[in-house]
Amino acid sequence: MKFMEKREVRSSWSLNSVRFMQLVLAVTMFLSMSYMWQLVMSPTTTTEEIEATDAKDAAAKLFQVAEAGLIVHRDRSRAHTKYVVHGFEAAHKFVREYNVEIQGPLFLLFLSDTDTNGSYWFSPCQLAKDAVNIGFDRAPRGSRLVEIQVGPENYWNDLMNPFRQNQLFYIDYIPSLIRYDGGGNSSAMLAGPNCLNQDLLDVAFRVNKPAAGVPRNNRILHFTTAKEVMDFVALYDYSYPLFLFFVSGVHAFNNRLWCPFCDKAEVPVMHYFNYTAPENAVLLRIIVAREPHQWFEEDNEFIGPEFSDKVVVFDGVPYLGFVSKSETTKKIKVTEFVAGMDQHALLAAFFRQQVSIVPAAA
DSSP states (O other), X not given: OHHHHHHHHHHHHHHHHHHHHHHHHHHHHHHHHHHHHHHHHSOSSOOOOOOOSSHXXXXXXXXXXXXXXXXXXXXXXXXXEEEEXXXXXXXXXXXXXXXXXXXXXXXXXXXXXXXXXXXXXXXXXXXXXXXXXXHHTTSOTTOEEEEEEOOOHXXXXXXXXXXXXXXTTOOOOSSEEEEEEETTEEEEEEEGGGGGOHHHHHHHTTOXXXXXXXXXSOEEEEEXXXXXXXXXXXXXXXXXXXXXXXXXXXXXXXOSBSSHHHHHHHHHHHHHHHHHSOTTOEEEEEESOXXXXXXXXXXXXXXXXXXXXXXXXXXXXXXEEEEEEETTTOOEEEEEOOSOTTOHHHHHHHHTOOOOEEOOOO
């Protein structure tokens, strides 16, 4: 009896071990098929890596990424990451939660929405995206580029839409590229055709070795009062080229120029002065009003009679001028750059001017 009992026990154990091996084999095959399915179905671009202090933190961050619905592309050779974000809420959340000091440089590219075929409803956005992607390849390691799609055409054309009104973005043009500096601040606005210029993109992306090479040793002086400008001009001896660039002050909430036209003129003007004006040239960058209301006040010193007589008459910013001198009156004469600041060839030619004396009128 005891022998039979032992045989029955052995027989039972033998059956269980076979069953166990079958289960192991089934699980192994399932995992293998699952892995191969994921390999086939996964896109060629990799997804964003999540850094976390513990499992709970990792789960929370994974949920945030999934909830945001970000499209992510990573270039591991350059340690670059690109995102696509749809709409104001997702864009605002992404940028507000971004830490430049920890996560690296961040650049924001504002484009129109795309249709089901992937075409932008505002066609220049595709040209800008292609050019910006080329320029971004030269950005410092660890940089991140976010394409923010601003919505359908009727939404964007509403002047009260949050992309135009919210202090974090405060943009008026698409396509536009800005550098996010952290703390709600941004800089290096490129808009419209400026987004297509690789030299200007090198400025925005802070490329270590820009294609334009080394800038010239000309000088930029910063003034904030009319008296400073009048005193400087009174002592000007015409021995070097002198340019005047009048712009607005900056917003306290984002550190960008409060005049939107100045905001998009700043980068091209500064770049082409630095790279095309003569070595001994000087540019006076003059802030006409720290806050918008100061510019429109009747007693603004830059539009008063004294400044108009001693320097130049102008009624809007940005204003870029070249200083020369009348041969007869010996008074200062300022010639305005009247083309658009996105006319880069004309802007470069304007800055190549040398000092000259204006001949007397016939």
